[in-house]
Amino acid sequence: xxxxxxxxxxxxxxxxxxxxxxxxxxxxxxxxxxxxxxxxxxxxxxxxxxxxxxxxxxxxxxxxxxxxxxxxxxxxxxxxxxxxxxxxxxxxxxxxxxxxxxxxxxxxxxxxxxxxxxxxxxxxxxxxxxxxxxxxxxxxxxxxxxxxxxxxxxxxxxxxxxxxxxxxxxxxxxxxxxxxxxxxxxxxxxxxxxxxxxxxxxxxxxxxxxxxxxxxxxxxxxxxxxxxxxxxxxxxxxxxxxxxxxxxxxxxxxxxxxxxxxxxxxxxxxxxxxxxxxxxxxxxxxxxxxxxxxxxxxxxxxxxxxxxxxxxxxxxxxxxxxxxxxxxxxxxxxxxxxxxxxxxxxxxxxxxxxxxxxxxxxxxxxxxxxxxxxxxxxxxxxxxxxxxxxxxxxxxxxxxxxxxxxxxxxxxxxxxxxxxxxxxxxxxxxxxxxx
Amino acid sequence: xxxxxxxxxxxxxxxxxxxxxxxxxxxxxxxxxxxxxxxxxxxxxxxxxxxxxxxxxxxxxxxxxxxxxxxxxxxxxxxxxxxxxxxxxxxxxxxxxxxxxxxxxxxxxxxxxxxxxxxxxxxxxxxxxxxxxxxxxxxxxxxxxxxxxxxxxxxxxxxxxxxxxxxxxxxxxxxxxxxxxxxxxxxxxxxxxxxxxxxxxxxxxxxxxxxxxxxxxxxxxxxxxxxxxxxxxxxxxxxxxxxxxxxxxxxxxxxxxxxxxxxxxxxxxxxxxxxxxxxxxxxxxxxxxxxxxxxxxxxxxxxxxxxxxxxxxxxxxxxxxxxxxxxxxxxxxxxxxxxxxxxxxxxxxxxxxxxxxxxxxxxxxxxxxxxxxxxxxxxxxxxxxxxxxxxxxxxxxxxxxxxxxxxxxxxxxxxxxxxxxxxxxxxxxxxxxxx
Ligand SMILES: NC(=O)c1ccc[n+]([C@@H]2O[C@H](COP(=O)([O-])OP(=O)(O)OC[C@H]3O[C@@H](n4cnc5c(N)ncnc54)[C@H](OP(=O)(O)O)[C@@H]3O)[C@@H](O)[C@H]2O)c1
Ligand SMILES: NC(=O)c1ccc[n+]([C@@H]2O[C@H](COP(=O)([O-])OP(=O)(O)OC[C@H]3O[C@@H](n4cnc5c(N)ncnc54)[C@H](OP(=O)(O)O)[C@@H]3O)[C@@H](O)[C@H]2O)c1
Numbered sequence: 001x002x003x004x005x006x007x008x009x010x011x012x013x014x015x016x017x018x019x020x021x022x023x024x025x026x027x028x029x030x031x032x033x034x035x036x037x038x039x040x041x042x043x044x045x046x047x048x049x050x051x052x053x054x055x056x057x058x059x060x061x062x063x064x065x066x067x068x069x070x071x072x073x074x075x076x077x078x079x080x081x082x083x084x085x086x087x088x089x090x091x092x093x094x095x096x097x098x099x100x101x102x103x104x105x106x107x108x109x110x111x112x113x114x115x116x117x118x119x120x121x122x123x124x125x126x127x128x129x130x131x132x133x134x135x136x137x138x139x140x141x142x143x144x145x146x147x148x149x150x151x152x153x154x155x156x157x158x159x160x161x162x163x164x165x166x167x168x169x170x171x172x173x174x175x176x177x178x179x180x181x182x183x184x185x186x187x188x189x190x191x192x193x194x195x196x197x198x199x200x201x202x203x204x205x206x207x208x209x210x211x212x213x214x215x216x217x218x219x220x221x222x223x224x225x226x227x228x229x230x231x232x233x234x235x236x237x238x239x240x241x242x243x244x245x246x247x248x249x250x251x252x253x254x255x256x257x258x259x260x261x262x263x264x265x266x267x268x269x270x271x272x273x274x275x276x277x278x279x280x281x282x283x284x285x286x287x288x289x290x291x292x293x294x295x296x297x298x299x300x301x302x303x304x305x306x307x308x309x310x311x312x313x314x315x316x317x318x319x320x321x322x323x324x325x326x327x328x329x330x331x332x333x334x335x336x337x338x339x340x341x342x343x344x345x346x347x348x349x350x351x352x353x354x355x356x357x358x359x360x361x362x363x364x365x366x367x368x369x370x371x372x373x374x375x376x377x378x379x380x381x382x383x384x385x386x387x388x389x390x391x392x393x394x395x396x397x398x399x400x401x402x403x404x405x406x407x408x409x410x411x412x413x414x415x416x417x418x419x420x421x422x423x424x425x426x427x428x429x430x431x432x433x434x435x
Numbered sequence: 436x437x438x439x440x441x442x443x444x445x446x447x448x449x450x451x452x453x454x455x456x457x458x459x460x461x462x463x464x465x466x467x468x469x470x471x472x473x474x475x476x477x478x479x480x481x482x483x484x485x486x487x488x489x490x491x492x493x494x495x496x497x498x499x500x501x502x503x504x505x506x507x508x509x510x511x512x513x514x515x516x517x518x519x520x521x522x523x524x525x526x527x528x529x530x531x532x533x534x535x536x537x538x539x540x541x542x543x544x545x546x547x548x549x550x551x552x553x554x555x556x557x558x559x560x561x562x563x564x565x566x567x568x569x570x571x572x573x574x575x576x577x578x579x580x581x582x583x584x585x586x587x588x589x590x591x592x593x594x595x596x597x598x599x600x601x602x603x604x605x606x607x608x609x610x611x612x613x614x615x616x617x618x619x620x621x622x623x624x625x626x627x628x629x630x631x632x633x634x635x636x637x638x639x640x641x642x643x644x645x646x647x648x649x650x651x652x653x654x655x656x657x658x659x660x661x662x663x664x665x666x667x668x669x670x671x672x673x674x675x676x677x678x679x680x681x682x683x684x685x686x687x688x689x690x691x692x693x694x695x696x697x698x699x700x701x702x703x704x705x706x707x708x709x710x711x712x713x714x715x716x717x718x719x720x721x722x723x724x725x726x727x728x729x730x731x732x733x734x735x736x737x738x739x740x741x742x743x744x745x746x747x748x749x750x751x752x753x754x755x756x757x758x759x760x761x762x763x764x765x766x767x768x769x770x771x772x773x774x775x776x777x778x779x780x781x782x783x784x785x786x787x788x789x790x791x792x793x794x795x796x797x798x799x800x801x802x803x804x805x806x807x808x809x810x811x812x813x814x815x816x817x818x819x820x821x822x823x824x825x826x827x828x829x830x831x832x833x834x835x836x837x838x839x840x841x842x843x844x845x846x847x848x849x850x851x852x853x854x855x856x857x858x859x860x861x862x863x864x865x866x867x868x869x870x
Contacts, residue, residue, distance in 0.1 A: 022731050026587055032652065032769045033584050131582075137732040139582025146581075147566075147574025149468050150752030152461055217467065279738065282717050289736075296457050297572040297749035301724075301738040303714065314732035317585030329760055334467045 002036040005324040006073060010065040010091055011080030012045040012052050015105050015132070018309030019078065019316050020054045030317065034324035038317070044068045069094040076101040076127075076323055078316060084108035096120045096128065101328075103319045105132035105312055108197075111206035111222040114213070115339070118331040128331040129319035134207040135160060135288040137311025138304040139318060144214045144292055145333040151294025153215040157253040157433075160207040160269075162286035162306035163198035164230050164250040166190045168238075168271075169284040172247060177235045190286055200229035201250065201269040208252035208267055214333050215292065216256050217340060218265050224344035225252075225267040232428055233271060236387060237357055240399045244383065246273035246355075247281045251433060257345035264345035272433045273355050273401075279303075280433070348408030353382070353432040356410065358398040359424040362388070366422040370398060377413035379405060395424050401432070437471040440759040441508060445500045445526055446515030447480040447487050450540055450567070453744030454513065454751050455489045465752065469759035473752070479503045504529040511536040511562075511758055513751060519543035531555045531563065538754045540567035540747055543632075546641035546657040549648070550774070553766040563766040564754035569642040570595060570723040572746025573739040574753060579649045579727055580768040586729025588650040592688040592868075595642040595704075597721035597741035598633040599665050599685040601625045603673075603706075604719040607682060612670045625721055635664035636685065636704040643687035643702055649768050650727065651691050652775060653700050659779035660687075660702040667863050668706060671822060672792055675834045679818065681708035681790075682716045686868060692780035699780035707868045708790050708836075714738075715868070783843030788817070788867040791845065793833040794859040797823070801857040805833060812848035814840060830859050836867070 007023075009016055023030065023040055031037040042060040062068040069077050069091050077095040079102065081088045088109050095102045096117065104110065110117070110130050121128035131141045135158070144156070159165050163185060170181045182199070185191035197203045205225040213220040230250055241248050251272040257264045274281045279301050283289045288306025293299050305311035332339060360366045367386065374381055380403040387397045402410065414427055442458075444451055458465065458475055466472040477495040497503040504512050504526050512530040514537065516523045523544050530537045531552065539545065545552070545565050556563035566576045570593070579591070594600050598620060605616045617634070620626035632638045644657040665685055676683050686707040692699045709716045714736050718724045723741025728734050740746035767774060795801045802821065809816055815838040822832045837845065849862055 018731070022585055026585060026730070029587055029652070030585060032773055035765075137583075137729075138735060139578055142577065142582045143574055145468075146757060147577045147753055148572075148749065149756045150457060150461060150465060150749045152464055217464070277717075279714075279717060282712075282714060294572075294749060295461070296453070296745040296752075298740045298743075298746055300573060301736070303736040303738070305733045308733075310731040311733055314583065314585045314729060317731075318582055321584045322581060325762075325764060327762060330470075338467055 004037040008042040008074040016080040018313035022313040034321045065091040079104040084112040101127040107133035107206040119336040132315035136306040137314045154293045155255040156215045158290035160204040201227040212254035218342040227269045265342035266345035355430045357428045373416040439472040443477040443509040451515040453748035457748040469756045500526040514539040519547040536562040542568040542641040554771040567750035571741040572749045589728040590690040593725035595639040636662040647689035653777040662704045700777035701780035790865045792863045808851040
């Protein structure tokens with residue numbers, strides 16, 4: 001058997017400890033499949049004395065991730081520290097500059113600096129891999145980059161954040177409100193102490209921007225993802241959606257948008273109404289799922305655990321096996337120099353159906369005011385429901401679903417209502433996911 | 436850009452024509468992703484004059500697939516003829532022996548001769564690839580072989596035949612009987628004129644044996660797949676299952692079975708009762724889906740179109756892109772010499788719940804006879820329903836679901852009833868798919 005592939009591990013938290021456990025547990029099988037053993041030689045984290053549930057004595061310790069990245073007895077550095085910049089980024093640069101392969105689960109860093117790192121890796125002819133950065137244990141980057149590589153993709157979308165999906169499906173099952181379920185999710189370890197990145201959609205947007213780059217041959221453009229989160233959702237929205245035949249899921253959608261011979265890139269993360277008969281409607285708990293629509297493959301669905309030590313380690317080690325087998329390839333499927341700088345697509349001309357929910361003051365004329373604004377903006381209402389006194393001091397909930405029409409009409413209607421004293425808070429708009 | 440990869444295509448039917456269309460339509464994108472153009476140079480089929488909906492004039496024609504395989508101006512031969520032996524197999528052998536890569540969608544051939552061909556390909560250091568042979572456009576071979584390669588698999592199962600799934604989900608939606616729906620499927624092109632391989636489960640068994648080999652590092656053992664099809668299912672079975680909270684799907688299941696320090700391989704294709712809340716219960720029409728349970732990844736689901744010209748071509752060309760990128764690798768994930776010859780696992784000790792349906796004569800004492808046999812064999816009945824005169828001359832349907840117990844007990848109960856004049860036909864047994 002060939003020489004072992006020597007791994008240095010920076011970061012020994014949830015995922016790092018998972019990688020150690022996996023490489024130890026499945027060592028024989030990995031060696032057989034990879035054609036050579038994969039061995040951890042060196043590790044690094046902040047606190048050397050911390051108990052991590054795995055025996056660290058077989059491994060050399062480095063206090064400094066940069067020194068780790070420079071060690072001559074290392075072939076691949078695996079970064080499981082996190083953070084878009086700082087030590088993780090420094091470690092990535094040093095690793096690649098010293099001619100080693102680099103593997104990471106760090107979506108924030110790839111969303112912000114993936115292009116720079118890929119260009120460096122291509123120049124150095126080393127592998128840069130980040131399967132674990134998107135959708136945890138699901139091999140969706142490989143799915144797009146290789147499995148469905150023969151296709152022009154028409155759309156890529158999915159459930160990319162397990163925390164949000166856990167919260168939404170728990171709200172659905174229990175009828176409880178957002179804040180309440182979030183606290184439980186934190187207590188049970190499904191949500192971070194600071195859940196901002198998850199519930200505001202940032203984490204999903206990181207992942208979406210990476211998927212979009214690979215699917216559409218575009219430069220990663222995280223800054224242009226139109227992102228909204230789930231914090232404003234109420235139990236009443238979920239009940240309304242249910243009565244209409246939908247569940248609510250935080251969906252990231254990316255697609256190319258052609259107009260006047262110019263291709264633009266549409267990227268949005270937003271809670272959507274998903275019809276009961278759509279495969280994503282059955283994705284519950286912390287599960288993730290990605291749909292890729294190829295011009296020959298049709299709709300492909302990849303589903304599995306979106307996070308957790310085991311699944312994320314599974315994706316990290318899949319990258320290591322690829323590297324052991326000699327797979328280098330362009331990190332974003334085509335060389336960085338060939339990735340297009342696609343301008344962001346506007347959304348106004350997009351046609352679809354929307355759910356619009358208002359919290360209004362309980363007084364006469366409010367419904368007339370809202371429906372007049374809709375009429376004046378050309379929004380055609382398919383169904384409307386008004387629920388009296390949802391509990392909160394005289395507030396009333398008005399929810400409607402529109403007929404298909406351009407998003408610009410909805411925006412215009414809301415502009416007409418902007419500042420109206422009838423509205424107790426800004427309206428909430430969610431798109432209906434088409435089939 | 437590097438030299439083009441030169442393809443010869445043997446077989447210009449549904450899939451072959453799809454491959455030509457795909458390679459022409461997506462040529463630029465494929466070249467970018469593969470790092471070099473993929474060009475068809477030579478083609479072959481039986482009838483040169485047949486219209487095939489694609490312009491064949493750019494390609495050289497060979498009457499003989501063997502001559503095609505020997506041409507020096509060809510790098511890869513793609514075989515889309517079909518049949519486990521005969522010209523397809525001869526073509527495969529010649530291709531590999533002349534040092535070229537070989538790509539096929541031919542599950543029958545890989546199930547029967549995959550080991551021989553893989554050994555030849557490994558010796559010749561050429562690629563042998565067959566992504567399209569299992570689950571059409573879904574990159575599930577890549578998913579197991581690479582995407583989830585870090586895992587020991589605990590079980591692999593799924594819906595592997597689109598024709599059966601179309602028939603079952605149509606029976607479900609319409610309440611119509613098997614024969615009736617089969618005729619419609621044939622008329623609409625979802626079933627072959629001779630549907631035997633599909634409806635008897637043989638096609639699914641071919642695919643299952645290939646997946647099992649890759650997942651469990653075992654020699655392909657198609658002959659040991661315990662296979663039954665869907666032809667005996669009645670509308671009444673589907674209605675019964677529905678009332679109990681299940682749909683019926685033809686499921687292939689493979690898993691390692693350890694006993695007395697010896698690993699055996701369990702492989703079965705059988706209609707199963709799938710609970711409504713299982714992801715496979717929502718797989719309708721000609722869709723396929725495969726679930727792989729890894730010891731770190733947890734449950735991964737791959738879903739998409741299981742057949743058709745576009746999806747199958749997508750998988751064929753994904754293989755070509757891998758080859759263009761230089762990926763060779765062991766066809767069954769580990770070298771053929773390391774694949775284990777796992778003996779087939781018996782099923783008697785397997786514990787589960789079963790649906791058992793009898794068609795009985797309408798006369799007193801029949802129920803007592805059946806339930807006594809169950810009692811004597813130690814089968815505990817959870818629910819039982821008797822439906823009078825299902826239409827066919829005095830026949831009565833008795834359906835039951837058992838509590839969890841060993842399969843051997845059910846077998847014993849049926850042995851006790853064997854030959855009883857009360858039974859109008861052999862009982863039908865289906866397992867309930869666990870969650
Ligand atoms: N958790 C998941 O399910 C999951 C899923 C997909 C992707 N990811 C990504 O995987 C990465 C790691 O996530 P995690 O959940 O494992 O994080 P974590 O549990 O917080 O672990 C982070 C690790 O990094 C170490 N670290 C922090 N700063 C360091 C520094 N300056 N130098 C060296 N080590 C440092 C920490 O050391 P100490 O332990 O000594 O404090 C800790 O071991 C992140 O990019 C995350 O986005 C996580
Ligand atoms: N159809 C699907 O959706 C699908 C999906 C997955 C896998 N597959 C597999 O793909 C393969 C092809 O399927 P298909 O549906 O495309 O079959 P098909 O439509 O029947 O086409 C078979 C082709 O092979 C040619 N052929 C037959 N005998 C030949 C011979 N002796 N020499 C040269 N050419 C010969 C035929 O030539 P003529 O046209 O001149 O008669 C025809 O072009 C099979 O292995 C099948 O199992 C099919």
